[in-house]
Amino acid sequence: MMQDPSPKNLSQAFDDEHKASIAMASRLSIAPMMDWTDRNCRVFHRMMSRHALLYTEMVTAPAVVHGDRSRLLDYDAAEHPLALQLGGSDPAELRQATQIANDWGYDEINLNVGCPSDRVQSGCFGAVLMKSPDLVAECVMAMQDVSRAEVTVKCRIGVDDQDPSDVLPDFIARMQKAGIRRMSIHARKAWLQGLSPRENREVPPLDYDLVHLMKQQFPDMHLSVNGGIGSVADIHRHLDHMDGVMVGRAAYHQPWDILGAADRLWDAAAPMHGPVEVAEAMRPVIQAHLKNGGRLHQFTRHMLGLFHGRAGARSWKRTLSEGASRGGIEVYDAALAQVRQAAAA
The missing domain is CATH 1.20.120.1460 (Four Helix Bundle (Hemerythrin (Met), subunit A))
Structure with a gap:
């Protein structure tokens, strides 16, 4: 069932029309979640929605370059539209991982600038990169140089003692200058010391107003909001302000409630009745x-x-x-x- 990752089976060229269709799919996306959104989970989620954009778990660039690529990158063709999330902070390594991933025909390549786990920090990537926007810009430009799919970024509103109202607009502006046109923003800070990864998903307060403001300040950017969104009603409320909504734990723990209603966002019927x-x-x-x-x-x-x-x-x-x-x-x-x-x- 797994897609043969050979050039002859690649999707058609990732032209502007295709990128626009993936941007439309990101009206609702399911967040990349470590140990959860593996290929089996995604096949299950796709049963309930034909249109929502699905994300892989984060895969590190070194693992793609040096590891078992088929195990890390294979997926079922039915999972499209599908984004690969990469983790890393070495522009050359991310460039190489992106080039390798081209042969798997993902619809989007996303750079993780939001995960606060100890494993990620020890590798100097994830949320800690909010402190190094110039390095992030260098990374995404290296990825864009070789990627057939659109390169995007998922970030936090800030980390540690940063002031999100200063840090976030500056970070988005730098990403925009680097050629990024689509981002997902987790509406919480990440505390790199003192909170576990689980606590970082629950303890720092949500600041939806700031994320909504970013859409006003960057009208040409396609921006999605993530964090604490637990119902279809929440999704609709955020879509009054944002281009897209990214749902994580609610889609995992209550999949039918979220994904069973998802395709209505594209004026389409659900593929299943219950x-x-x-x-x-x-x-x-x-x-x-x-x-x-x-x-x-x-x-x-x-x-x-x-x-x-x-x-x-x-x-x-x-x-x-x-x-x-x-x-x-x-x-x-x-x-x-x-x-x-x-x-x-």
């Missing part, structure tokens, strides 16, 4: 995965929230959580039968 239909459609995908030597939990760990707030949600989650690591398709069938039974009661 979470039961999604679960049924996933069954042959999972079965093929098992036949190829995969494990059930590699898919189902991303699907635990499919029935969030609905009859049978607890049984679905419990059955898969307890049985998927050692069972096969019969565990999945049992979980789905319990949902159907609860819905009929």
Whole structure:
């Protein structure tokens, strides 16, 4: 099922029309999330929305250059539109990683300037790069020199003791001068010392007003807001101010609530009529995965929230959580039968 990463199977040239279509897809995007948005998760998410822009987990440039490229970069062709997020701070290395990624035909290459994890800081990339905008500009220019897809940036509003009202507009202006036309902004600071990565997603206060103001100050930039967005109503409220909205944890933990309604943003019908239909459609995908030597939990760990707030949600989650690591398709069938039974009661 994985796309053959050979030049003959590349998408057509990434011309202005294609870039415009990806910008339209980023009206709603699903955030890159470490250990979560792997290829199995993305196949599941694509079942619920044909139009939302999906992101890979962050992949470091050194890993792409020196590691197992097929393991890191392969994906199912059905995942398009799909963006690859790279992490790094060496312009030459990012250039090389971008050039390699060309052969996989991603629709966008995104540079991570927002992740606050210890692993990222030790590599001097992620959110710490908010302190080095000139280096970020050098990085994105090196990437743009070789990329067939549009290069974008995901950032924070600032880090540590920086004043976001000063730092953020200056950072965006530098990115714009470097040729960047599309950015996603997490509306929180990142504290590089004293807070865990999880706390950095929850503790620093959100400043949506500042991010909204950036769209007013940079009307020619395509800007998306990210951070703490938990409902379809939230998405619509932000789209009154922004070009796009990026949703993270809510789309992961309540996938049907977010993605099941997503395609209405493009005046399109949802590809599925409800979470039961999604679960049924996933069954042959999972079965093929098992036949190829995969494990059930590699898919189902991303699907635990499919029935969030609905009859049978607890049984679905419990059955898969307890049985998927050692069972096969019969565990999945049992979980789905319990949902159907609860819905009929």
